[in-house]
Amino acid sequence: MKSLRLNERIASQRDKELVRLRLAEKAEKVLESLVNHWEGLCRFIQNPDIPMDNNIAEQTLRGPVVGRKNYYGSGSDWSMELAAWFFTVLASLKIWRINQKLWLKCYLEACIVNERKPSEDLSQWLPWQMDESRLKELRIHDPPG
Template structure:
């Protein structure tokens, strides 16, 4: 299951799209993104880097949460007291500090955020990669820590990308959060019997997660869709769909989330 979503902080209408495909080949995101130009924030999967190299109008940016994760997993496995002073603990703190500083720039314009990043974070990013390469030469490369350090080294070009553009977030957490409901559901579903069933599930999850991203009550939204769509089965003009989109004023009024902030 491939997942694509826009950045809700910079997009008027949050959209979450699941795309079921039979493999993890580059052909699938290549087809999905063929009409998209701009910036894609991804994990370290090589397929995305391949697409970025193929096209001049598509930039790939790395995720610092993915860079930090192996250090966090090591700390969790040995326990915080035992990890104190270790390479993993030091790397974790360095990345966390950078992300904490960057969070302080959230209210700035894109141009001001870029300036602040280059003024405040550029040196910290440089220091991190210099430190990572030094430590990598001091550890067994095939060890857990060696692989964690290697991930950052191999992803350096993409992890640095956020410094070049104030629109780029340091992580792809919005996508990570959106894929989690499917991951949890998969444990209950156990298996899907056909590609058609999987594609249908992708559509349902796309509607549900887009509704949640637009602060809707998903149950009430599905109830509305299942009530209204049958009334238009013979319609040739599909403009009625505009009033059923998650961000339409009518839908927002009829299906507000109970958790929606005032």
């Protein structure tokens, strides 16, 4: 495979650079890191389905991380736990392409009907436990073309 040959050439050049006299300290650290992480880096070549970055995870965490000190009440443990729970719920709904505002509206209305308490049975609120008709009802619908 072409990519494996290129992989071998890169490793060869890396090793040549490492034995050079008077190699700059920063360059040496980079090359040593390349040696230490070589096996993991090669996995991207062997399996191109593995993304080379984790931008999806980083972007998902961006809102909570940036906002954690800016949200009112975040100085208490209970509000931190509530925020973490809420961000997890919203991220799950997004992954399942569920309209977050509609889901939240329906959930809060159901709590009101249930004497302002959450339902004992959460299956109608968890996307992976919903039946297809419930998912369709709550899904984000693209506007007609």
